[in-house]
Amino acid sequence: MFGFGMDIGIDLGTASVLVYVKGKGIVLMEPSVVAVEAKTGKIVAIGSEARRMIGRTPGNIVAVRPLRQGVISNFDVTRKMLRHFINKACGERSFFRPRVMISVPSSITEVEKRAVIDAAYQAGAKKAFLIEEPIAAAIGAGLDISKPSGSMVVDIGGGTTDIAVISLGGAVVSTSIKVAGDDFDEVITRYIRKKYHLMIGERTAEELKINAGAAYPQNPPLKMSVRGRSLVTGLPMIVEINSDELLEALSEPLNVLIDAVHGVLEKTPPELVGDIGDKGIVMTGGGSLLRDLNKLLQDRLNVPVYLADDPVSCVARGTGKALDYIGILDTSSIYSDDKIVFSER
CATH class of the missing domain: 3.30.420.40 (ATPase, nucleotide binding domain)
Structure with a gap:
């Protein structure tokens, strides 16, 4: 008690x-x-x-x-x-x-x-x-949001991604998009259905994302075998999927995510953008655990991007x-x- x-x-x-x-x-x-x-x-x-x-x-x-x-x-x-x-x-x-x-x-x-x-x-x-x-997410990640200095957080959950530039304890610029971890699973499911005529469940798609998914090319590519139901025969079927294929499947939601972060930066006052350039962007939420997602954002936005400690529990x-x-x-x-x-x- x-x-x-x-x-x-x-x-x-x-x-x-x-x-x-x-x-x-x-x-x-x-x-x-x-x-x-x-x-x-x-x-x-x-x-x-x-x-x-x-x-x-x-x-x-x-x-x-x-x-x-x-x-x-x-x-x-x-x-x-x-x-x-x-x-x-x-x-x-x-x-x-x-x-x-x-x-x-x-x-x-x-x-x-x-x-x-x-x-x-x-x-x-x-x-x-x-x-x-x-x-x-910013408080949970240990950022000091009380100061007149810009901090940027990208919180990628299951259903939404919330992006904000925070200063003096409040969001100066923010947006929320309905593209997040569940959408990653959904595009993987659609890709496998279209390419292999194989129907897989949402739990299988999530396991595939975790074990072989990546936002950046892997060398060598990661591989995972998945079992599902063939849409041709109606019988159980196994195919091997690699990280390059998953990167192709994930490209659309990842581009939407990058565009949203870029849009928030464009609306941010120059002084705060300078702070973010120095301190970097902090990523939180379960969706941020997609392999090399921080590296992709960093390369596309030309800003340092860090993964928070234990990002799943930050919020x-x-x-x-x-x-x-x-x-x-x-x-x-x-x-x-x-x-x-x-x-x-």
């Missing part, structure tokens, strides 16, 4: 949910997947157990992702998933409701913000706040740490139901 005044931060991602508890660090990291009975709507499994059911469930059970491209697509299922994860992190028998900080994409609408806040309260939060993902750590600043900070990086907002003074 945790004591009174417990603070938790939640990275409510399209692909996974991470929970940070103050004083304990990351206590939970599970897929944002819920298995539901199709007819009754009853929750069968949540998180890792539900993810194992994707593509392998009988007709009466559906494995769903209640968040799509960073926003809630199924409110009721999201609420139940949040409650499950909060209870798991805090202990089922905890008598004290936590203050909760949840990360959201920078492009989220007021209606979508309200939906996340409501879901947090219904899941048991005493007080709920939202923070923009790139701000949380979650940042959400938890951001709660320490409430009451001291103001303006526009944080949202709550009573319109409390803040950024560094």
